[in-house]
Amino acid sequence: MSLLEVRNLTVEFATSAGQFRAVEGVDVTLDKGEVLAIVGESGSGKSVSMLAVMGLLPWTATITADRMAFEGRDLREITPAERRKIIGKDIAMIFQEPMSSLNPCFTVGFQIKEALRQHLGLDRKARHNRAIELFEQVGIPAPEKRLNVFPHQMSGGMNQRVMIAMAIACNPKVLIADEPTTALDVTIQAQILDLLLELREKNGMALALITHDMGVVAETAERVAVHYAGQKVEEQPVAGLFGRPYHPYTAALLAALPERATSRILPTIPGVVPGQFDRPAGCLFAPRCAHASAICQTRPPLPRGADEGHARCHTPLLPDGKTVAAPIEEVSQ
Amino acid sequence: MSEQIVTARNLARHYEVKQGFLSAPATVRALSDVSFDLRPGQTLAVVGESGCGKSTLARLVTMIEEPTGGELRIKGEAVTRDHWASLRSSVQIVFQDPYGSLNPRQRISTILQEPLKINRPDMSAEERDRLAREKLALVGLRPEHYDRFPHMFSGGQRQRISIARALMLDPAILVLDEPISALDVSIQSQILNLLVELQERLGLAYLFISHDLSVVRHFCDDVIVMYLGRVVEQGPSKEVFANPRHPYTKALISATPRAVPGSGRKRIKLQGELPSPMDLIEGCPFAPRCWRVTDQCRKSRPELSGGAHGIACYNPED
Numbered sequence: 001m002s003l004l005e006v007r008n009l010t011v012e013f014a015t016s017a018g019q020f021r022a023v024e025g026v027d028v029t030l031d032k033g034e035v036l037a038i039v040g041e042s043g044s045g046k047s048v049s050m051l052a053v054m055g056l057l058p059w060t061a062t063i064t065a066d067r068m069a070f071e072g073r074d075l076r077e078i079t080p081a082e083r084r085k086i087i088g089k090d091i092a093m094i095f096q097e098p099m100s101s102l103n104p105c106f107t108v109g110f111q112i113k114e115a116l117r118q119h120l121g122l123d124r125k126a127r128h129n130r131a132i133e134l135f136e137q138v139g140i141p142a143p144e145k146r147l148n149v150f151p152h153q154m155s156g157g158m159n160q161r162v163m164i165a166m167a168i169a170c171n172p173k174v175l176i177a178d179e180p181t182t183a184l185d186v187t188i189q190a191q192i193l194d195l196l197l198e199l200r201e202k203n204g205m206a207l208a209l210i211t212h213d214m215g216v217v218a219e220t221a222e223r224v225a226v227h228y229a230g231q232k233v234e235e236q237p238v239a240g241l242f243g244r245p246y247h248p249y250t251a252a253l254l255a256a257l258p259e260r261a262t263s264r265i266l267p268t269i270p271g272v273v274p275g276q277f278d279r280p281a282g283c284l285f286a287p288r289c290a291h292a293s294a295i296c297q298t299r300p301p302l303p304r305g306a307d308e309g310h311a312r313c314h315t316p317l318l319p320d321g322k323t324v325a326a327p328i329e330e331v332s333q
Numbered sequence: 334m335s336e337q338i339v340t341a342r343n344l345a346r347h348y349e350v351k352q353g354f355l356s357a358p359a360t361v362r363a364l365s366d367v368s369f370d371l372r373p374g375q376t377l378a379v380v381g382e383s384g385c386g387k388s389t390l391a392r393l394v395t396m397i398e399e400p401t402g403g404e405l406r407i408k409g410e411a412v413t414r415d416h417w418a419s420l421r422s423s424v425q426i427v428f429q430d431p432y433g434s435l436n437p438r439q440r441i442s443t444i445l446q447e448p449l450k451i452n453r454p455d456m457s458a459e460e461r462d463r464l465a466r467e468k469l470a471l472v473g474l475r476p477e478h479y480d481r482f483p484h485m486f487s488g489g490q491r492q493r494i495s496i497a498r499a500l501m502l503d504p505a506i507l508v509l510d511e512p513i514s515a516l517d518v519s520i521q522s523q524i525l526n527l528l529v530e531l532q533e534r535l536g537l538a539y540l541f542i543s544h545d546l547s548v549v550r551h552f553c554d555d556v557i558v559m560y561l562g563r564v565v566e567q568g569p570s571k572e573v574f575a576n577p578r579h580p581y582t583k584a585l586i587s588a589t590p591r592a593v594p595g596s597g598r599k600r601i602k603l604q605g606e607l608p609s610p611m612d613l614i615e616g617c618p619f620a621p622r623c624w625r626v627t628d629q630c631r632k633s634r635p636e637l638s639g640g641a642h643g644i645a646c647y648n649p650e651d
Contacts, residue, residue, distance in 0.1 A: 042488075042517055155383075157383070186589050187584060187585065189588065189590075191602065194600070212517065212518055215590030215591050215592050217592070217594075218596075219590045221594075239594045256521070257592050259547040259551065264529055264551075272487050
């Protein structure tokens with residue numbers, strides 16, 4: 001049984017201009033000790049799908065799913081009180097913007113100890129010691145002093161580390177890290193990623209890493225899910241994804257990396273991600289796809305089998321990475 | 334080789350910070366002893382972690398601030414306060430955050446024409462309009478975008494508008510302060526390509542400030558690696574990346590994740606933190622975190638030496 005299992009998750013937001021579908025038919029499976037990376041551009045629904053699992057979306061959001069289970073219990077069927085016992089303890093999240101995610105009215109020490117009191121019921125002394133230990137783990141110098149400091153007195157990188165310390169305070173079974181290292185310098189980024197991987201080794205923690213940095217993905221993840229405009233378009237083990245992408249979007253994303261460039265002009269993906277009002281009728285990537293055919297414009301593709309990277313594509317790429325198979329006209333209807 | 338357009342010799346910028354009522358003000362050495370040359374058509378990258386002084390350098394070159402030491406020459410003229418007004422139009426800057434650097438209340442037309450209104454007051458309105466439309470086309474935006482507001486554009490398009498605005502006065506030098514780090518991966522390559530094309534077409538000199546080494550490696554001719562306000566390594570980018578000699582450069586390169594799964598590289602882990610620029614460190618600023626440190630490093634500071642590929646280190650890597 002998987003630790004976290006989400007089937008066919010869809011999230012819609014009620015906006016003044018009508019329903020906006022931010023996440024569409026996304027599956028997430030996470031086993032003990034596994035590192036899953038979720039990559040995609042902004043607006044691809046990667047954060048929203050994880051916030052839905054955490055139950056942190058505002059009331060304007062409508063969440064539908066066939067299944068949303070943690071350790072076999074469906075998160076939507078248990079009471080809010082029970083859910084609060086799981087969220088923050090067994091499933092924890094590192095949020096994207098440390099400056100706006102920490103409460104400016106309380107010291108960071110208070111905020112980190114709050115989780116320890118709520119979930120673990122430690123006494124004052126034990127909480128203090130644990131907080132110091134956590135600060136040391138995430139590489140905050142002079143932890144004793146830093147506990148009494150307010151978020152605005154520290155740099156973004158330091159606050160990010162406080163966020164990480166808070167998230168790992170209760171030794172979560174699943175840690176969702178939403179761009180945990182984007183605000184940090186590369187040398188600190190390397191420290192933090194090593195720390196997260198170490199926690200996984202030690203506690204068997206599962207890690208869902210939301211990022212847009214392909215380098216971070218390649219060096220930390222085991223499995224990668226690529227999101228585009230709210231859909232999961234491909235999912236593969238990391239070596240397969242980088243070596244043999246099936247979806248043209250994945251391939252284009254990899255080709256656009258400066259380190260893979262062969263000439264001074266980089267290959268690009270023309271256009272932008274579709275928004276609320278210009279969502280294509282067929283494949284969502286079709287308007288930007290170099291290989292789009294007639295069927296792509298009209299019919300939304302379904303995910304393929306695991307042997308083809310679950311690619312949501314009518315015409316997945318062939319091994320040379322340049323050409324596609326001829327679209328199979330469906331005989332149904 | 335063409336004429337140097339920017340020459341900097343031992344540039345320094347120190348700030349005085351008040352520490353309290355009675356104590357003497359402390360000095361923050363944001364930038365010390367930076368020297369470089371920039372030619373038309375050349376891209377010089379400045380890399381380093383936050384707090385290393387790369388943005389301070391950008392502020393000096395764009396004449397937002399005055400250096401407290403050293404000499405800066407732009408187009409052969411010494412940069413002093415009396416020359417600022419005449420030189421400023423040849424140096425323009427593109428900022429990191431395209432969401433914060435465009436006035437949300439102004440139309441694109443107004444944003445683009447503003448530099449002309451201020452610097453070329455004699456120019457007629459039609460001429461301004463014509464130039465603004467021309468620059469808009471130059472950065473790959475369509476004529477119908479001309480009368481829109483910034484909120485109607487995506488991040489990549491806004492960055493194009495910022496670039497168009499920077500080009501309005503036909504500058505010779507563009508300072509690019511992390512121009513793509515706020516953009517999505519698929520948009521980053523579009524903007525980089527635009528910058529390459531503009532450079533080829535207009536012969537611009539770029540001062541490219543970045544912390545993304547994979548972009549610098551691809552895009553830049555020369556690179557300056559800074560640590561705590563000082564240059565630790567400087568040279569042609571190909572050589573610096575292929576053969577980094579300063580331990581800090583080596584650590585920085587090894588810490589940058591590469592999109593090659595399972596490469597099993599050993600990352601060099603740096604211990605500790607960037608020291609505060611207020612503390613006066615005797616000796617090499619990198620010594621407290623360096624793994625090749627000797628007593629000599631702690632006592633005196635190594636000077637940048639070694640010609641075209643210079644390093645400031647007593648025990649460089651081979």
